[in-house]
Amino acid sequence: MIDLIIADLENPVHAAAILTVLNDYASDPTGGGQELSAHVQKNLIASLKKRSNIYTILAFRQQQPAGIALCIEGFSTFACKPLLNIHDFAVLRAYRGQGIGKLMLGRVRQLAKNLGCCKITLEVLEGNTVARKLYTDEGFLDNALNPSMGKTLFMQFPMETE
Numbered sequence: 001m002i003d004l005i006i007a008d009l010e011n012p013v014h015a016a017a018i019l020t021v022l023n024d025y026a027s028d029p030t031g032g033g034q035e036l037s038a039h040v041q042k043n044l045i046a047s048l049k050k051r052s053n054i055y056t057i058l059a060f061r062q063q064q065p066a067g068i069a070l071c072i073e074g075f076s077t078f079a080c081k082p083l084l085n086i087h088d089f090a091v092l093r094a095y096r097g098q099g100i101g102k103l104m105l106g107r108v109r110q111l112a113k114n115l116g117c118c119k120i121t122l123e124v125l126e127g128n129t130v131a132r133k134l135y136t137d138e139g140f141l142d143n144a145l146n147p148s149m150g151k152t153l154f155m156q157f158p159m160e161t162e
Contacts, residue, residue, distance in 0.1 A: 002066065002100055004107045007056035015045045017058050017065035025068070025090035030128045055084075057107050059091070059100050067091040069104045071111065079118040084111065086122040089131075101131075105138045123154045 025031040059067035070088040143152035
């Protein structure tokens with residue numbers, strides 16, 4: 001049985017689960033291949049607590065952390081409605097292939113509906129074919145405002161950290 005819950009950041013079990021799953025994800029080639037830094041591990045939960053627009057869905061199997069969908073509420077100016085971005089989405093390696101990702105996406109859809117969102121967005125690496133198949137099987141589409149202009153690209157401008 002899989003339990004899906006919205007994390008309570010004051011709950012030490014939930015906080016530890018967030019760090020466990022994100023550290024596993026970060027260590028995976030799809031997450032960059034390196035564990036979270038000591039700074040991130042020490043400060044992430046406190047930093048998340050300061051933000052009211054972040055929702056973290058945790059999956060537990062037999063009371064063990066199995067997956068995470070960390071979502072950030074944004075705003076669509078074109079629709080004049082909130083949107084929900086899945087910023088981090090991962091299932092621990094030991095639990096992959098068991099349908100947990102599909103269950104978490106269903107819970108994300110329910111959260112987005114409850115928040116009145118116009119859409120759910122996410123980023124995925126081109127080479128992460130397993131995740132891309134899950135997302136397309138669940139109805140996610142390439143983003144293109146005007147197909148003649150091509151697909152929307154995800155870009156970043158790295159800021160130096162202190």
